[in-house]
Amino acid sequence: MVNYVDLLGDTLQTWPILENVGRLDGGGEQDSTNIQMLVSTTEDDPTASPTWSAFQTLTLNNYRARAYRLRVTLETTDTQRSPVIESLTVNVDVPDRHITNPSKLRTDSGNPLGIGILAVDFSDTSHNSNGEEFYGPTTPSIGITLQNGQSGDYYVLSAITKSGFTITIRDSGGALADREFDYIAKGYGAKKV
DSSP, X not given: OOOOEEETTOOGGGSOOGGGOSOTTOGGGGGGEEEEEEEEEESSOTTSOOOOOOOEEOOSOOOOOSEEEEEEEEEESOTTEEEOOXXXXXXXXXXXXXXXXXXXXXXXXXXXXXXXXXEEETTSTTTSTTOEEOOSSSOXXXXXXXXXXXXXXXXXXXXXXXXXXXXXXXXXXXXXXXXXXXXXXXXXXXEEO
């Protein structure tokens, strides 16, 4: 953010004699102006009736919220000058989020889909230690490691969403197989469930 000073009514006749000017870059003139960027956050649905936090100075920081409001204040104590915003950019970087299973998962006969198939639910704390789904515009990337795989085993991932995925594990002959596996999911944001 840059303070830009617009000299209202500034004409050549009002300019000081060059030898009497201390700084040619106009340094002292900007001391009478201030531009401040502010942020307000909410954890509520911003399309409903959210409760917003008070505005505070926007700093390089980690903000956790569902939605943000930004405000810029422009101030001056000089009636001959006015701060002007020519352009304004705020860069937001949502950090990557990784979740893993807390212990080995198994595609055995004890799961509802039967041997070889397991629906992993990120909100289930037995499938994800923090019980949070992903939140944001994209689905997560999933990595799988078979723990007791046999030569020729393979798996297929399906129904990948921000809430979970389904894994089907087959042996070299194509039959559904009882196997243990670990996963890591990489995405953005967290939806509390």
